[in-house]
Amino acid sequence: MNLQSYINNDILPLLTNYPVRMVEGMFADCTFTHFPVVEDHKLLGNISEEDLEGFETDKKISDYMYMLDVFFVKKNTSWLDVLEAFARNNANVMPVLDEDDNYLGYYELIDVIGLFKETPFLNEPGGILIVEKGTQDYTFSEISQIVESNDGKLLGAFVSDAQEDLTQITLKVGNVGLNNILQTFRRYGYNIVSGNEDDSYVESLKRRSEYLSRYLNI
Numbered sequence: 001m002n003l004q005s006y007i008n009n010d011i012l013p014l015l016t017n018y019p020v021r022m023v024e025g026m027f028a029d030c031t032f033t034h035f036p037v038v039e040d041h042k043l044l045g046n047i048s049e050e051d052l053e054g055f056e057t058d059k060k061i062s063d064y065m066y067m068l069d070v071f072f073v074k075k076n077t078s079w080l081d082v083l084e085a086f087a088r089n090n091a092n093v094m095p096v097l098d099e100d101d102n103y104l105g106y107y108e109l110i111d112v113i114g115l116f117k118e119t120p121f122l123n124e125p126g127g128i129l130i131v132e133k134g135t136q137d138y139t140f141s142e143i144s145q146i147v148e149s150n151d152g153k154l155l156g157a158f159v160s161d162a163q164e165d166l167t168q169i170t171l172k173v174g175n176v177g178l179n180n181i182l183q184t185f186r187r188y189g190y191n192i193v194s195g196n197e198d199d200s201y202v203e204s205l206k207r208r209s210e211y212l213s214r215y216l217n218i
Contacts, residue, residue, distance in 0.1 A: 003078075003112075004075055006108075007075070007096050007104055007106070008111075013036040013038040014026075014061055015038065015061070016039055016044070016060065016062040019057075020057050020061065020064075021057040021058070023052060027049045033048060033093060034048050034069065034093050035047050036093070036106060038103045042102065042103065043072055045069055046068060046070070046093075047067065047068055051064075071089045071094070072094065073094055073097070074098070074099070075098055075104055076099075079115055082094060082112055092108060092110070093109070124172075125174060126153075126155050126173050127177075127195070128173075128194070129170070129171040129172075129178060129182070129185075130169070130170050131171065131185050131192055131193060132167060132190065133190045135163070135166060140157060142188065143169060146188060150180045151176050152175055152181055153173065153174040153175040154171065155173065156171070157170065157171045178195050
């Protein structure tokens, strides 16, 4: 998955001498939540549309440097960590820096969500399992070993719910029926929250991601 090919430069970053009035017009022309602010190829931070509403229109960005939100990812950051950065910062634009912290461009949230839709977790046939176990008692290596010892192929796994004492893990398993895998999980002390042989859960994820993509593209 070559996430770096999605680095975008269609819209140039802001400079500190840009008038607030000009930046207001730029936000009006797109659906960005933030614009990166750059000086000498270095990211100074990101200005949000929400914060901009409180700025005086006859001033410049340099007058509001203390209002910048500092967030970014590196060009070698994994797509899951990039997606987490979007969520953590409530943004749909994410600046990308190289190994020397030079500004390279930005990712758009809609592109990263599109990558998720192409993963084997959503696209390859298989069954969905949701298992749970004590937060201190499970390991992903054990989960993988249980699946593979029953000739299954683990297509994806993620923590779908986490309480203080109990964690739920959602798995997608290919290549085999789930019955033997379910029984093995029980023998290892896992509670089976849900197990099915069809792709209804995956289809629901697809529909939701497609809906979100359409919403972000409005």
